[in-house]
Amino acid sequence: MAKISPVAAKYIVHAGIYIEGIVDRPDVIGAIFGQTEGLLGSDLELRELQRSGRIGRIEVNVNISSGKTSGEIIIPSSLDKTETAIVAAALEIIQRIGPCNAKIDIKNIEDVRISKRQFVIERAKKLLRELMENTLPDSQELADEVAQSVRMDEVGVYGRDSLAAGPAIEESEEIIVVEGRADVLNLLKHGFKNAIALNGTSVPQTIKDLSRKKTVTVFVDGDRGGDLIIREMLSTSDVDFVCKAPDGKEVEEITKKEIHKALRGRITAEQAKLDLGIDDQGALKEEAEPKRIFQEYRQTSIRRTEVPGRAPFPKPFSSIPATPRPVPLQQNGSLTPGEKKIFKGTMEDLFGTRGACIFDQKLNVLGKVPLSELASTIKSLNGGIYALALDGDIDGELVKTAEKLGVIHIIGTSSRMKEPTKVNVLTDDKL
Numbered sequence: 001m002a003k004i005s006p007v008a009a010k011y012i013v014h015a016g017i018y019i020e021g022i023v024d025r026p027d028v029i030g031a032i033f034g035q036t037e038g039l040l041g042s043d044l045e046l047r048e049l050q051r052s053g054r055i056g057r058i059e060v061n062v063n064i065s066s067g068k069t070s071g072e073i074i075i076p077s078s079l080d081k082t083e084t085a086i087v088a089a090a091l092e093i094i095q096r097i098g099p100c101n102a103k104i105d106i107k108n109i110e111d112v113r114i115s116k117r118q119f120v121i122e123r124a125k126k127l128l129r130e131l132m133e134n135t136l137p138d139s140q141e142l143a144d145e146v147a148q149s150v151r152m153d154e155v156g157v158y159g160r161d162s163l164a165a166g167p168a169i170e171e172s173e174e175i176i177v178v179e180g181r182a183d184v185l186n187l188l189k190h191g192f193k194n195a196i197a198l199n200g201t202s203v204p205q206t207i208k209d210l211s212r213k214k215t216v217t218v219f220v221d222g223d224r225g226g227d228l229i230i231r232e233m234l235s236t237s238d239v240d241f242v243c244k245a246p247d248g249k250e251v252e253e254i255t256k257k258e259i260h261k262a263l264r265g266r267i268t269a270e271q272a273k274l275d276l277g278i279d280d281q282g283a284l285k286e287e288a289e290p291k292r293i294f295q296e297y298r299q300t301s302i303r304r305t306e307v308p309g310r311a312p313f314p315k316p317f318s319s320i321p322a323t324p325r326p327v328p329l330q331q332n333g334s335l336t337p338g339e340k341k342i343f344k345g346t347m348e349d350l351f352g353t354r355g356a357c358i359f360d361q362k363l364n365v366l367g368k369v370p371l372s373e374l375a376s377t378i379k380s381l382n383g384g385i386y387a388l389a390l391d392g393d394i395d396g397e398l399v400k401t402a403e404k405l406g407v408i409h410i411i412g413t414s415s416r417m418k419e420p421t422k423v424n425v426l427t428d429d430k431l
Helices: 025-036 046-051 081-091 112-134 139-153 181-189 205-213 224-236 256-264 269-276 315-319 337-350 371-381 396-405
Strands: 002-004 011-019 052-056 059-065 068-077 100-111 156-158 163-165 174-178 195-197 215-220 241-244 355-359 365-370 387-390 409-412 424-427
Touching: 011 081, 025 046, 025 059, 025 068, 025 081, 046 052, 068 081, 081 100, 100 112, 163 181, 174 181, 181 195, 195 205, 215 224, 215 256, 224 241, 224 269, 241 256, 241 269, 337 355, 337 387, 337 409, 355 371, 365 371, 371 387, 371 396, 396 409
Parallel strands: 002 052, 174 195, 174 215, 215 241, 387 409, 409 424
Antiparallel strands: 011 068, 011 100, 052 068, 059 068, 156 163, 163 195, 355 365, 355 387
């Protein structure tokens, strides 16, 4: 008798069986064939369907416990879904198996093709992933890889100190001084062939000699170590410009866009000395507060221009004035020493409270409110406000409201304002 394998079936019927007594597996199978015989007609006779291979081997798993039998019936079917459903429903007419009362409950009819289809999809994903990983790169990827490897090979040594440098150091009128060989490699990868490395914190004699003949831009990491190298370079060499990588990043890891942005925003050596609060020998001036380099640059909008990738320096450098651009935001020069002292003390009291203080013209505190209620409170006062001090960020919406109400000063822990305003916007580090 030909029987169909379950793996060749389209559907599998899962049924639960509950018997009030003890019976064996052959009793259950005999009841299925015997009690459904002649019920569905000759076309759906279970014995004939199994003989023709359209119904597979009927599996019965039983478990006897406390004098009762329970288990599962599994019937594979290659019939269509309608005929399979009819055969499955016919099983539920069985009420006795042997001498015992019984109940068969169809749990579900599983479409085997769904699980097979899911297997095919997952396997196809895996095969495609392997194909993409092992396939040959296209022509553009090959060209990029070759060009990059050639650029890497172009890193050489320069001068008696054997400093890592790009191939254009000798003929270029401008050079970029970076911290190490990895920085030179990154700049070379992005088309800058006039970079040279310090190879340490002390300035080699080769760099000092070059600084007297060429325009020098110092390009360092965005950390305190970068500030120290800038101080060393300014005190020992003839530096023309200074720039830094974004805060917390190193020159060797930044992208081409970040490199160009940093070089466009370079500042003069004189401005760097003012920002760091140092003299010509690199020592900190007395009573000077060092400020972060580019504080003014980041508050000023600089027009973006296209940069040729192979140029030693972007063309916009020649258009950057020697003196720094004026910062559009008002500075704390309009505050009297007494006002600075009061606002500084207020900011210290507000630290961590997420609150705000409102002052009148005589610097009396009109009230203290949470930041969430500040805008509605000052609108309700409708004027008479001289200054606001808040433990939070100063945003554009608050500044616009303050302008309408005639507020003179706003002091916060940080500010996102980059455009000129009628209100004097300050952060507590400027007090």
